[in-house]
Amino acid sequence: MPWFVKIEEGIVEKPEFDQHVPAHKAYVKDLIANGHQARSGYWTQRGGGMMIFQAESLEEAKAIVAKDPLIQNGCVRYKLYQWQVVVE
Template sequence: MAWFVKIEAGIVDKAVFDQHVPAHKAFVQELIDQGHQVSTGYWGRRGGGMLLFTADSMREAESIVSRDPLVINHCVTYDLYEWNVVMGSLLNDNKVMELT
């Protein structure tokens, strides 16, 4: 599986945003239960955050993001990127990926 990152910016008042956080957390737990590696969180200065996850393709990643309650309820705008990890603990056995 490849890594993907959704970088998001909040576009609604915090009170509205916070109404959808429990559903977002449940959504993330479903991804974990389905075997995706997932981490999510918000920026220290607030106003946005990031969802890091694995998927088989950009098409699957787009489908996953489209089901996020924060996206469905128009709480965020986002950019979605495939992220090529070249070194670190997210690679199997902490190996360095050969650049081609």
């Protein structure tokens, strides 16, 4: 399965962002349970993060990202990329 990367930038204040983090973590755990090998984290400097995951296609990756609580609640602006692995 191809890999995809969602690079995000926070666009709301931290208290608002933080109230959606538990739902985001549950969402990522569900992706892992369903075979997408998802990992999510944030940059050590405040204001953004990244999620990497596998999906069958760009269309599926877009649908996966659309279900992220951070996206649904307008907490981040993001870009989605297909990542081509060259060394495993």
